[in-house]
Structures are given as structure tokens and as C-alpha cells.
Amino acid sequence: MQYVKTIWVLSITVLTCTGWIALEKGLEPPKPVKLIVPKGWPSPVYDFSKNPLTEAGIELGRQLFYDEQLSKDGTISCGSCHQQFGAFNSYDHPLSHGINNQLTTRNAPGLFNLAWQKELMWDGAILHLDQQPLAPITAENEMGETIENVLIKLRNNPAYKKMFKASFGDETINTQRFGKALSQFLLTMISSNSKYDKVQKGEDRFNASEQVGYGIFKTKCAQCHAEPLFTDYTYRNNGVELDPYLKDLGRMAITGNAADSLKFKVPSLRNVQVSFPYAHDGRFFSLMNVFEHYRNNMQPGPTTDPLLKNKIPLSNFEIGQLRAFLYTLTDSMFLKDPKFAAPTAVITNIPPLDSH
Amino acid sequence: MNKKIMIGCFFLWMALCSFQPLPLTIYFKFYFGGTILNLQNNYTTAQGEQITINRFQYYISAIKAIDEKGDTTALSNAHYLIDISDSLSHTIQVKSTQKIKRLVFTLGVDSLLNLSGIQTGSLDPTKGMFWTWRSGYIMAKLHGVSLQANTAGKRFSFEVGGFQDPFNAVRVAALEIEPTKKTIQQIIIHTDLSKWFDAIDPITIAQTPNCHQPGKLAMQLANNFSQSFTIASTQ
Known part of the structure; x- marks a missing residue:
């Protein structure tokens, strides 16, 4: 009889614990997702410990990315200007569009490999994804x-x-969680399956033109468009003239330093075949325009990069070979991956690929 | 007997556990020159310009006390958004400490928090104190109307921010406190908004009605603003 109390206490403890365990079960923790760093790439700069990737978080991010409610009049989502078939650039648009028939002052850049990008925007205005x-x-x-x-x-x-x-464990919706969820989706957008990547892994071979082009690339382009990300994420003036309407001084607007006038972030050349028009304001319609810029049209000024003070000498033959190499940077798996498409959309097999 | 001692000890232990030193309460009160600031009223700046203020917000953080020996005690590591339109924000409670000789606090946000993702609470970007076009918190914001402003609606708008050199707008205010033997539990700080226009650099709204980016004007306004604070009384 003297153990009655003990038995009571024990049974209540057991019951409480069972209830607690059952409660925990009802709240399933989100399934973690591990980001795989492609072989030979540097470590990502994004701090995943503060925002661990989960299946639910990535899916929420995708939902938000394609949600037009994020705009004032419900007409524009992130995906409106960042289109998958253009490697998430504004396909074939020099300047991206806003609500009420407005144009912005810059070209929407492609979105991929963002986990390696420390500063964002053409001028590095934003310091965290x-x-x-x-x-x-x-x-x-x-x-x-x-x-x-x-x-x-x-x-x-x-x-x-x-x-x-x-x-995130509860229904709280705040700015921090909103940003984290979008980042989770964006961080999974890794483009590392181009022919170039397969060649690096020994799974494929360049043809003769691509091989010659790769050599030209390494001597004339790779100082800024450094492998394997095909950019070194620095800000440079590549001899672009100031546009009299946009009056965009680039990096100088952020640093307030005249030495940064007309400097813009070096863009990645991955998926360059589908991410035209080129440059911060989409002034180059085609790759040919870009080559012409570097070999003839560029206007060296006081802040123009020293590497370009003699422009880039390129023969017609070299341009042909370079173009062949640059096309090996197209990652068609990335451009069609249903994981990155709008949640309900059917992925078309025929992207509006239109190379100039 | 034994039981009584046990029970006594238990209560003593409970009492010790629940004992917390009384906090230090800091009150912010707003003035324009010598008069209490009223958002509807007209004021004249040192440059002779007529102004009405309709918005005034600023961050304070890293509140510390320095004692007679020069030792520093952190009183709070939180960030507080003081908003003239939100009277609840005018009072903050921090840890108290003895023998405060100087009260020191940072005006603005810890630099690391500008570039480590999105923050919550008083630092949530929905508070309107985070620039979305470039990473960085606004340290202090002063909006109003002035007859002398050559702008739409005669508005002037000072948003002082930036955390990277050479245009770091974060400032530190250090206020001397008269020595007292007992622990101070209450400090009333007067914030004089007239200082925005003349404390160090003269600011004329006719010339510079807007400040929206880090730069020289923001530095001048930050310097001026950092001179706004005086201790009115302690208890």
C-alpha cells in the first residue's frame, strides 16, 4: 500500500511524456536538403548555418518567386523578369519591365550560382542574398x-x-522568413551541367573549334571571367560610354568614389548563349556586338580597366572559335529543370532559343 | 525542527532565485531649443528657416555605463527604435549598475547586422528604417515641411545612414552623469532637435532639403544629430 503514491506519480509522469512525444510527432521537422558543391568549385559564401535548406523551405521559396501578389497590382512576380529559359534573365529585353508600363534602368541579370555571390546587383548595392x-x-x-x-x-x-x-515551425510570416525562403529556392539554382563542365569531368570532349576557342578564352577573357564561375565578381569599367538617358554611373553610386565611375560587376558567362541582350543596360544585342565592342568600339576612359587599355585584339577567326567555346557554357539541364519552373507550369521542351 | 529549517531554506532559496535588481529606466523627451517639441508646431532653425516636423525616428544600441574607475558595464545589447510618434518607444529599460559616471550609447545599428540577412523585431525592414535599394540601416530619420524647401509639398527629408567607410553614419553619444552613492534607477534624456541644423555644421533646408544616401551631407547630419542628447535628471 505504501507504494500507491509512487505508482501514481510514475503513471502520471509516463502519461505526460507520451503526450509530449505525440505532440512532437504532429510537428514534423522539415526534411533537410544538402547543397552539393560541384567538384573543383570554391566553397559557397552564403552562410547556410543561418538558413539551412529544407524541402519545405525551397518549395515555399519557389512559390514566392512565381507569385505575382508580390507586386502592387498583382501583375509581376520575380519570375516575370527572371525567366528560366533565359537562365533567369529578362529574355530578349535590354531593360527589365515594371508595373504600369515602366522600364527600369538596368538589364535583369541571369540568376544562378548565387551561393557564390557575395554582393548582388550590377553595382554591388545589396550585401546579402x-x-x-x-x-x-x-x-x-x-x-x-x-x-x-x-x-x-x-x-x-x-x-x-x-x-x-x-x-519554420510555426505560422509566423515576417520579413526575415520571407527572405530566407526565397533564398533557399534561389540557392538551389546551380548551373554546373554544361558541356564545358562535362569536359572538365572527363565525360565529354570539346570539338576542334571549341578547343581553340577555350585557348583564346583563357588568354583574352579569363582574367575577369574567371573559371569555374566565369566571373571574379569584381567591378570594372570595360570601356562602356555613359548612356545620356540612363546616366548610370554604376559602382560609383554606391561608393561615392569617382574612381568607381562606370564600373559594373563582371557578369558570369555561363549560359551566355541565352542571356542576351548583354551589359548592365542591355546595350549589346548579340555576342557579335560584344566582340565588336572589345576589339573596336570601346571608349577607354580614366577608369577603364588597365587590362583593356589596348582593347582586345580579336580576328574574325578567333571570334568564331570563341563563340563555339562560349556555347559550351549553355546548361540545357538547368534551363529546363522542372525543379526551378513555376509550381504549376508544364515545362516546354522547346525553349524560345534564339541565338544572335 | 528539522522540517522547519528545511522549509525556511526552501523559501529563502525561492526568494533568491526570483530576486532581480531593479532595472534602469531611460526616458527620452523631445525639445526644439528650449521648448518641448510638438509635432504640429512651427519652429525656427538657427539658419532662420521655418519648419514643422512630422516624423522623427532613430536607433540606439550598445547602451553602456562607465564607472569612476573607467570600467565599462554593458547595460543592454538590444537595438531600440525610438519613434517620436510612438510614446511607448520613448521609455526603455536596461540593466542597472552602480556608480555610473558616464552613460554611453551607439546611435545606429551594429555594422554586422547591415549585411547579415534580414533581422527581426525593431530591426525588421518593415519598420521603414532599412534601405531596400542598397543594404544598410538608416541611423536617424527626420521628415518635415519647411517654407524654405524648394521641393514638392515644401517637404524636407533627412534619412541619415551608411555603415561603410568613409561614410559611416553610426555615432556614439557619451553623457556625463553626476556622481551619486545610490544605484540610479531613472535617467531622463532630453533630445534637442534644433541641433540637427547647427550643432557642428550649419544645415540649410533651402540648399539641402533631402538626404537619402551615405555621403558628405549624411556625415554632417550625423555629427549634428549626435550632439542632440543631454541628461536632464537622474534618480
Whole structure:
């Protein structure tokens, strides 16, 4: 009889514990996803410890990326200007479009390999991937919305509440979680399956033109468009003239330093075949325009990169071989990967590929 | 007897556990020159310009106390957004400490937090104190209307920010406190908004009605603003 109390205490403890365990089961932790760094690549600069990738988080990010509610009038999503078939650039648009028939002042760059990119935008204005979406959402000539309104729209949507809970443990929807989810999706967008990559892995071979082009590339382009990311992420003036309408001084607007006038971030050449038009304001319609710029048209100024002070001598033959090599940087798996497509869209097998 | 001692000890232990020193409460009060600031009123700056203020917000962080020996005690590591329109934000509670000789706090946001993703709480970008076009917090924001502003709606708008050299807008305010034997539990700080226009560099709205990016004007405004604070009383 003296053990009755003990038995009671024990049974209550067991019952409480069982209840607690059952509760835990109801809240399944999101399935972690490991980002695979392609062989031979440097370590990513993104701090994954602060935002571990999960299946639910990536899916939420994809949902947000393609959600037109993020714009003021519900017409533009991130995916409107970052189109998969153009390696997530604004396909065939010199300047990206905003709400109310507005044009922005810059070319929407392709989005891939963002885990290796420390600073974002053509001028390096944004210093963390999570913060990046806030810029186009709030810009009046882009999505024209406020962060507060975006969060209100998401909070009013039961589907989003569920997705935020699945990703972050509870239904709280705030700016931080919004940015983290978008980053999770963006970080998975790795382009590393081009013919060039297969050649590097010994799974394929360059043809004669590609091989010659690769040699020319390594002597004349690779100082800035460094392998394996095909950019060194520095800011350089490559002899572009100031556009009298856009008056875009590039990096100087951020640093306030005249030495940075007309400097823009070196873009990656991966998927260059599909990411025309080129340069920060889309002024080059085709790769031929770019080659002509470097061999003839560029205007060396006081801040022009020293590597370009004699322009880049290129013969017609070299241009042909270079182009053959650059086309090996097209990652058709990336351009068609259903993981990156709009959640309900059917991936077409015929992207509007139109090489100039 | 034994039981009584045990129970006594238990209560003593409970009391010790729940004991927390009284916090230090800091009150911010707003003035323009010698008069209490009222958002509807007209004021004249040192440059003779007529202004009405309708928005005033700033961050303070890293609140510390320095004692007579020069030792520093951190009173709070939080970031507080003081908003003239939100009276709850005018009062903050931090840890108290003895023998404070100088109260030191940072005006602005810790530089690391500008570039480590998106923050929550008082640092959430929805508070309107984070630039979205470039990474970085606004340290202090002053909006208003002035007859002398040659702008649409006669508006002037000072948004002082930037955290990278040479245009780092973060400042530190150090306020002397009269020595007292007891632990200070209350400090009233006067914030004089007239300092924005003349504390160090004269600012004329007619010439510079807007400041929206890091640069020379932001540095001048930051220097001026950092001179706004005085301790009115302690208790």
C-alpha cells in the first residue's frame, strides 16, 4: 500500500511524456536538403548555418518567386523578369519591365550560382542574398509594393500559413522568413551541367573549334571571367560610354568614389548563349556586338580597366572559335529543370532559343 | 525542527532565485531649443528657416555605463527604435549598475547586422528604417515641411545612414552623469532637435532639403544629430 503514491506519480509522469512525444510527432521537422558543391568549385559564401535548406523551405521559396501578389497590382512576380529559359534573365529585353508600363534602368541579370555571390546587383548595392528581393519589390518602377503589404497578403492566405509552418515551425510570416525562403529556392539554382563542365569531368570532349576557342578564352577573357564561375565578381569599367538617358554611373553610386565611375560587376558567362541582350543596360544585342565592342568600339576612359587599355585584339577567326567555346557554357539541364519552373507550369521542351 | 529549517531554506532559496535588481529606466523627451517639441508646431532653425516636423525616428544600441574607475558595464545589447510618434518607444529599460559616471550609447545599428540577412523585431525592414535599394540601416530619420524647401509639398527629408567607410553614419553619444552613492534607477534624456541644423555644421533646408544616401551631407547630419542628447535628471 505504501507504494500507491509512487505508482501514481510514475503513471502520471509516463502519461505526460507520451503526450509530449505525440505532440512532437504532429510537428514534423522539415526534411533537410544538402547543397552539393560541384567538384573543383570554391566553397559557397552564403552562410547556410543561418538558413539551412529544407524541402519545405525551397518549395515555399519557389512559390514566392512565381507569385505575382508580390507586386502592387498583382501583375509581376520575380519570375516575370527572371525567366528560366533565359537562365533567369529578362529574355530578349535590354531593360527589365515594371508595373504600369515602366522600364527600369538596368538589364535583369541571369540568376544562378548565387551561393557564390557575395554582393548582388550590377553595382554591388545589396550585401546579402536574403535582402535582395526587398529591392525589386519596393522599387516604384519594378514591383512598386511595400514589404508590409506583401506580408499582409501572405498572412491572409491559408496556404502560405501552412507552408511557413512547414518550413519554420510555426505560422509566423515576417520579413526575415520571407527572405530566407526565397533564398533557399534561389540557392538551389546551380548551373554546373554544361558541356564545358562535362569536359572538365572527363565525360565529354570539346570539338576542334571549341578547343581553340577555350585557348583564346583563357588568354583574352579569363582574367575577369574567371573559371569555374566565369566571373571574379569584381567591378570594372570595360570601356562602356555613359548612356545620356540612363546616366548610370554604376559602382560609383554606391561608393561615392569617382574612381568607381562606370564600373559594373563582371557578369558570369555561363549560359551566355541565352542571356542576351548583354551589359548592365542591355546595350549589346548579340555576342557579335560584344566582340565588336572589345576589339573596336570601346571608349577607354580614366577608369577603364588597365587590362583593356589596348582593347582586345580579336580576328574574325578567333571570334568564331570563341563563340563555339562560349556555347559550351549553355546548361540545357538547368534551363529546363522542372525543379526551378513555376509550381504549376508544364515545362516546354522547346525553349524560345534564339541565338544572335 | 528539522522540517522547519528545511522549509525556511526552501523559501529563502525561492526568494533568491526570483530576486532581480531593479532595472534602469531611460526616458527620452523631445525639445526644439528650449521648448518641448510638438509635432504640429512651427519652429525656427538657427539658419532662420521655418519648419514643422512630422516624423522623427532613430536607433540606439550598445547602451553602456562607465564607472569612476573607467570600467565599462554593458547595460543592454538590444537595438531600440525610438519613434517620436510612438510614446511607448520613448521609455526603455536596461540593466542597472552602480556608480555610473558616464552613460554611453551607439546611435545606429551594429555594422554586422547591415549585411547579415534580414533581422527581426525593431530591426525588421518593415519598420521603414532599412534601405531596400542598397543594404544598410538608416541611423536617424527626420521628415518635415519647411517654407524654405524648394521641393514638392515644401517637404524636407533627412534619412541619415551608411555603415561603410568613409561614410559611416553610426555615432556614439557619451553623457556625463553626476556622481551619486545610490544605484540610479531613472535617467531622463532630453533630445534637442534644433541641433540637427547647427550643432557642428550649419544645415540649410533651402540648399539641402533631402538626404537619402551615405555621403558628405549624411556625415554632417550625423555629427549634428549626435550632439542632440543631454541628461536632464537622474534618480
